[in-house]
Each structure stands twice: as C-alpha cells, then as structure tokens.
Amino acid sequence: MTQPGLKIGVMGAGSWGLTLAWLWAKGSTGAEVWLWDRNPEKIQALRENRSVTFPLTVELPESVNLVTDLVPVLAGTDVIVLAVTAEGTRLACQLLAKLGLATKTIIVNASKGIELASLKRLSQVIQEELPRNPQAVMSGPTLAKEILHGLPTAASIASEDLDLAELLQTMLSRDYQFRLYSNPDVTGVELGGALKNIFAISSGYIASKQLGDNARAALLTRGLAEMTRFSLRMGAQEMTLYGLSGLGDLLATSNSPLSRNYQVGYLLAQGLKLPEVLAQIRVTAEGVPTTQAVYQLAQKLDLDMPITQEINRALFDTPSEELLIKSLMSRKLKSEKMTLSL
Numbered sequence: 001m002t003q004p005g006l007k008i009g010v011m012g013a014g015s016w017g018l019t020l021a022w023l024w025a026k027g028s029t030g031a032e033v034w035l036w037d038r039n040p041e042k043i044q045a046l047r048e049n050r051s052v053t054f055p056l057t058v059e060l061p062e063s064v065n066l067v068t069d070l071v072p073v074l075a076g077t078d079v080i081v082l083a084v085t086a087e088g089t090r091l092a093c094q095l096l097a098k099l100g101l102a103t104k105t106i107i108v109n110a111s112k113g114i115e116l117a118s119l120k121r122l123s124q125v126i127q128e129e130l131p132r133n134p135q136a137v138m139s140g141p142t143l144a145k146e147i148l149h150g151l152p153t154a155a156s157i158a159s160e161d162l163d164l165a166e167l168l169q170t171m172l173s174r175d176y177q178f179r180l181y182s183n184p185d186v187t188g189v190e191l192g193g194a195l196k197n198i199f200a201i202s203s204g205y206i207a208s209k210q211l212g213d214n215a216r217a218a219l220l221t222r223g224l225a226e227m228t229r230f231s232l233r234m235g236a237q238e239m240t241l242y243g244l245s246g247l248g249d250l251l252a253t254s255n256s257p258l259s260r261n262y263q264v265g266y267l268l269a270q271g272l273k274l275p276e277v278l279a280q281i282r283v284t285a286e287g288v289p290t291t292q293a294v295y296q297l298a299q300k301l302d303l304d305m306p307i308t309q310e311i312n313r314a315l316f317d318t319p320s321e322e323l324l325i326k327s328l329m330s331r332k333l334k335s336e337k338m339t340l341s342l
Helices: 015-025 040-049 086-098 122-129 144-148 162-172 186-208 213-233 238-242 244-254 260-268 274-281 287-301 306-316 321-329
Strands: 007-011 032-036 065-067 079-082 106-109 135-139 153-158 178-183
Touching (some): 015 032, 015 144, 040 065, 079 086, 086 122, 086 287, 106 162, 122 135, 135 244, 153 162, 153 186, 162 178, 186 260, 186 287, 186 306, 213 244, 213 287, 213 306, 238 244, 260 274, 260 287, 287 306, 306 321
Parallel strands (some): 007 079, 032 065, 079 106, 153 178
Antiparallel strands (some): 135 153
C-alpha cells in the first residue's frame, strides 16, 4: 500500500500522469504527490480548476502539488514517475540531471514505447541520462478511465534489482484497486507494454471492418507469438510475455475502445489518413512510433514480423484492407507447433 510520508513526483500531466497523481494522493493515507508538465499553461489551468475534462475527466485532490518549477520539490522526493511520451523521456531525464537530481531518487518509467531516433528501450535512455539513479519500469493493463472510476487492476513493477522492485511494489500499490507484482525482467516488461500497442491498432482495424471475433482472436494470438519472438531476441524472458505486461496488457488494450491505439486502427479502417486520425483523437498514440521502431529493429535483426509489417504499411504507406488482411491470410502455411514461428 502507499506509505504515509512517501513523496512521489509525477512528470507528465497527460491521461496516465493525471491518473497516477490522483491514485497515489487520494484518501487519508495518500502520499505527498507533486505533478509537473512541460506545458506550464496546463499546470496553471489545473491550479485554477483542479479538474480537466480532456483527455479524460479527473478531479485532482487538493493535496496534489501542481508545480511548474521543479527545483523546490526535488529535494526529499523518494520516487519520480515518468509519464511523459516515449519521445519526451530523454528530455525529461536531461532536465532532472541538469537540476542536480539526488542520486538516491528512484526513477520509475510508466511510459510504453521505444525511442524512435535511437531505437532504444526507455530504460536504456534513462540509464544513459541518469546513470547513477536506481530505476524501474511499471507496465500492465492500466486503462486510465477505468482506474479513475475506481475499478481494480494489476500491473508489473520491474527492476534488475529485485529488492528495489519489491520495495516499489510496497510503496506504489493501492489496496483494493492497484496491485503491483515484482519482476526482475525489465526488458520483457518494457517490450510487452510497448509492442502490444501495435496489435491494438490491428484489433481496432478488424473491429471497424467487422471481420468478426474469430479473425480478431486469431490475429491477437499470432500477435502474441510475434511479440514474444521479438522480445526474446532482445533479451526478454519468455514467461514475462505471458504475464500482466504482455498478454494482460494485450488483452485489455486490444479489446477496449478506451484504448487510443485501438482507436487509431478503427479510424484507419474507415479510410482516414494517419494525420487525420491523429488530429481526431488529439492525444499521443504510442503505437504509431512504436510500429516504426519495431519494424526497423526487425529488419536489422532479420526477424519475420508480418503483422507489424502490415500495420506499418497501413500507417505510413497504403492503408488497404486487401494489403492488411489478404497478405496475412495468403502467407505460406506453417505448423503452429513450430516454436514461436509465424
């Protein structure tokens, strides 16, 4: 459970950052929480209203300290949770380093993606910019709107230092609503959370085209095989991909219209171009740059990633039902018993 006296900083006032600040600050046993965003106007608006209706509806407890200046709040902060975009992670870490963040402060990455420019996992980015700080990654089936409605969920908290993961598990879990499971497999937890967004796009596409539950089930099952094969090549443990951050997040994100990546696929299938889709949903969909990054990495690794390839084509080339569906269905027939073969 969240420990009294704990000081948590959340960087990023998007859907997930707002939800985490609300979660950890609420109740009589809530932690001391501050929330920062790179856009000071967003923080000022929150100060005036304590609530927003976009990208989701949330009313922050009065105890959440809304900050534009990080210097006064960094001292004494136990944990800083990064809920910025994948592309904003390096800049956030560089800012913390510039401000002289204490090396004892724990960094927890709560974003799900891959840095497109470097093709690096976000934990690698954090390690490059804040090499002396202990770090962990948190990922799992965490649809923000459901958490704000008081519905329960569970997620993984991963660190190569298992003692640290277990400490954070105790610090950041919330009784009856937010349960964390410790895991030493940072690579697997991170990649599960990032790659499932690719297959959520494909799931939304299939739903929009009304291709049926059979087709969606088949695609997600083969998507899990694709996700697992890629992650193993990157150094993950296979069982992690069948856990909360892999299969669990895949099921939640790929079956819920609440998922922005599902929405991307749904709108693409209706004939909209990617810029039109992104303009309509008005929020970051990490599955878009993640698809690019994974497609490029798969080519470097000479990995067969047919679903990723077709989603990449649908996003950036010629979105066509024929290309996406028929090219997958007309592939060479294979045995399902072949280990992680697609």
